[in-house]
Amino acid sequence: MGVMNYLRERMGKIVAIVIGASLLAFILGEVLRSGSSFFKGDSDALGEVAGEKISYKNFQAQVEQAKQQSGQTNLSGQFTSYLEEMTWNQDVSRVILNKEIDKLGLVVTVDETNSMVNGNNPDPQILQYFGDPKTGKVDQVKFNNFKASINAAKADDPMKIQWVQFLEQLGTNKLAQKYISATSNGMYVNSLDAKDDYENKNKLANFKYVTLDYASIPDNKVTLTDDDYQSYYNDHQYQFKNKQETRSFDYVSFSAAPSKDDSAAVKGQIEKLVPELKSTTNDSLFIQINAETKAPLAYKRKGQLGDPQLDSVMFNQPNGFVYGPYFSNGSYKIAKLIDSKVGPDSVKARHILLPIGADGEAAARAKADSLKKLIQAGKSFDELAKTYSIDKQSGEKGGDLGTFGRGAMVAEFDNAAFDGKKGELQIVKTQFGIHLLQIEEQKGSSKAVEVAVIDKPVTASTKTQSTAFSNAQKFLGALTKDNFDAEVKKEGLIKKTATDVQALASSFQGVDDARQLVRWAFKADKGDLADQVYVAGDQYIVPVLTEIKPKGTLPLDAVKKQIEGAVRNHVKAKQLLDKFQAAENGASTIDQVAQKVSASAVPVQNIVFANPVIPGLSLEYKVVGTVFGSKPNKLSKPIEGEHGVFVFSLDNFINPAPLANAVREREQIGQALAQRSQSALFDALKDKANVKDYRSKFL
Structure with missing residues (x-):
């Protein structure tokens, strides 16, 4: 029941909702405030950004506020981790942006703030909450009444405090917009950029190719040397940058799921x-x-x-x-x-909601009865709703709730609306107060049932849990640093692996609620056994730490297993390149090359540079890129691709019609660049800010 949810908040909490509405505000946080006063000693330091400490106490307060705003009561560990991650990003961005804004000397003037609130073109948030849907403009009567109540309120009134915070948040958003504009305005797309982008998307290439797949050479026919690994690693070292430390561990789990x-x-x-x-x-x-x-x-x-x-x-x-x-x-x-x-399928109704105050339910019912008699005597329902209803959202519309189906409202209200008759005035009590309800229209007809359901969830008994824990404890007691795999085999268990788990993870592949286990992993050394049996959901887990990948460029040993397949293909490519080079000797056409290597020349049509996909083979960046740099009717040199080694011959290009509107093309490219630049900008600033993350010690 949407209107009832609204009543929970009431008008006094509207600003709290507004504060959370802006994405920029959420990301950038309290830019207008200095955070230095919060930090008292390294024991409270959750992290550092450009030398400025982030307070754990302040961080926790923000997380708790986010939990309350989520509206959920039983938060999962995964959702809590999500809120913590978002709050951390907010704090990091706040510090970074604050320093950048200070460098540029950006400010928001009093006139700018006044214009955002009271000007002819107010901030969208003002329009969202104080706008008139009919005119698309701010309802000045409604807004002026709100501001009058704010001005009359005491300094410690929560509503007034929230309004001040909201104004600060508008300034925060404005500063962020100024900063982003200052950086994005430096980007320029010229006519040549527009032409190149247009041709990359629309110029077509037709060609024939021959390929020898890497799979054509059995893996057992290839021997990989240390030099092979080192050569590949040196050429692709940029791919092995680890943004944060990760750890991997093997484990055995004993299920305590219901038997x-x-x-x-x-x-x-x-x-x-x-x-x-x-x-x-x-x-x-x-x-x-x-x-x-x-x-x-x-x-x-x-x-x-x-x-x-x-x-x-x-x-x-x-x-x-x-x-x-x-x-x-x-x-x-x-x-x-x-x-x-x-009964009816839907009802159109209106109501006047009265609070149950200190005088109790009887007084509220008496007031509802008085209003009912006034309406029956000819008094306007609309006017009484606007004057007396505490449901301001519907009250401003004369109490109108619109048309709703069965089940949309709370049970007491729902039953009264669907069981009553058109035009009837009823007094109904719900968890929200006393309603004076009038049924305006009922539509349709269908059968409805009232069903009582008794449920009992199937949960694991104490015996089931005790047995699983005892088995896990017994397995742990038999372990030494050198016999994990042997004991797994001896007991007929299944060894599983958690790969590249991050320090703040609360779960890993197939296992939830594993925060304590992850914390152990980041305190242990390679080869360490668990100090206890860890509980994760309905599993009892015994782990052994197998790998630590530090932050930064990973050494060859850390990625050797990961790159084995690519190295093997690279070695196979050398053999296939030699085979193609021999086949091209004396050949003048792609068909002759195909015949010599016992393959077929495959024709492909309408390939574009911007989408380098060869049908049936997926992405082939190097091959398609080389095609668009070639001349027709010439054999290419062998190319080491993703799926094998290729030789091709370009038939022709089909050029698109001349670019008709370069200005529009430039605008589209510029908009795409502006969107990408914001995240790229903050990534670059974060790298420069030397962010130090100590969260794993606290969370």
């Missing part, structure tokens, strides 16, 4: 409830006492029951029918059809 006995036990528990569910006269109370998921009772149409099994059964049974036990979404369930009826 068949656990499942049978839960099924037995739910079966015992079947007679009680059939006989109970208070279904709502029975749900509250026995169900794991305590959903309120509400009428629902077909497709809204949550379980396809219920949809196929409950609409054709008499009241009191009990279905189950059945298994769904990790739980055993039973369901009872309490009632069924035919």
Whole structure:
């Protein structure tokens, strides 16, 4: 129920929502403020950016605020890690941008701030929250009333504090825009750039090629030497830059997932409830006492029951029918059809929402009853809604809630709206207060059912968990630094590998909630066994650290296994190059070369430089690049490609029509460059800022 969610926030929290709305504000943070006063000693230093420390205490406060704004109560470890990563990036960007802005002497003047708030072209956030949808402009009456309430508020009023923070945030955004504009304005796309880009996308090449695949030489016919590895490594060293330290470890996991006995036990528990569910006269109370998921009772149409099994059964049974036990979404369930009826598919309604204040529910109901009598006597519902309703979003529209389907509102409101009659005024209590509801229109007709569902999740018993832990503990006790693989084989277990795990990871391949295990890995040395059995979700894990990859350019030993396939292809390429060179001796056409190497000359049509894909072979950058630098009807030299060694002969180019609008092409290229430049700019500034990350010591 969208309007009800809005009521939770009320008008006083509108600014808090605004603050979080801007992407730039989220990335760049509190640029206007100096962070130095927060930092008191290295023990609180979560990291350093250009010599400035980032406070762990301040960082945690920001993470907690982000958790609250997420609106979720039970946050997973993975989602928490995401919030922590975003907050860290925000802090790093704040420090970097602050220093760059100071260097350039950029400021936001009072006049600029006033223009963003009160000018003819206000900031989009002002328009978003104070705009009139009909005119597309700021509703000045609404905005002036808001500002008047702000001015009248005390200095420590949360609403006033949030408004001040919002104005600061507008300044932050403006400074960021100025800085980005200052850097992006230095980029220029000329006519030659536009012409080259146009031709790269539209000039076509037609050619024939012959290829000898690397797979044509068996791997066991190739011997790789240290020189082969070193030569490849030297030529491709730029590919082996590790942005942050990673660690790899082998491990064995012992599952504590629910067993068949656990499942049978839960099924037995739910079966015992079947007679009680059939006989109970208070279904709502029975749900509250026995169900794991305590959903309120509400009428629902077909497709809204949550379980396809219920949809196929409950609409054709008499009241009191009990279905189950059945298994769904990790739980055993039973369901009872309490009632069924035919009602409208959708309702158009309006309401006036009154708070239940210190005087209690009776006073709120009395006020609703007075308003009801005024409306029945001819008073305008619209005017009363604008004056009295605490649901300001609908109140400003005369209480209008629009048209909604069954299940869109909370159960009490939903039942009143769908069970009542057109034009009827009802007083309804919900978790949000007392509603004076008027049904304006009802459309359609379909059957709806009220179903009580009792669920019991299947979880691992203490016995199952204890057995898994004991097996893991026994395995750990038998290990030495040299016998991990032997013990795995002896016990008939499966060894798994976590590869290139980062210091702040809370999970790795197939394993969630593994933060403690990862922390161990980053304290251990290569070859170390675990000091304990680690718990990750429903798994008990025993690991051994196998590899440490430090930050920076990795040495050959660290990537030797990774590059083995590429090195082998490079060695094979030398043999295939020799074969092609011999075949080209005395040959004048691509077909003659193909015949000599016992292959076929394959024709390809309409290849463009900007998409260097050879049909059936995927990307071949070097081959296609060479094609576009060639002349027609000449045999190419052998080329070492991604899938094999190639020789080609260009038939012809098909040039596109002359570029009709160079200005538009330049604008499109410029826009693409501007978008890429922002992230590239901050990457470059981060490298220059010498960012030191100590988060793994805290998180």
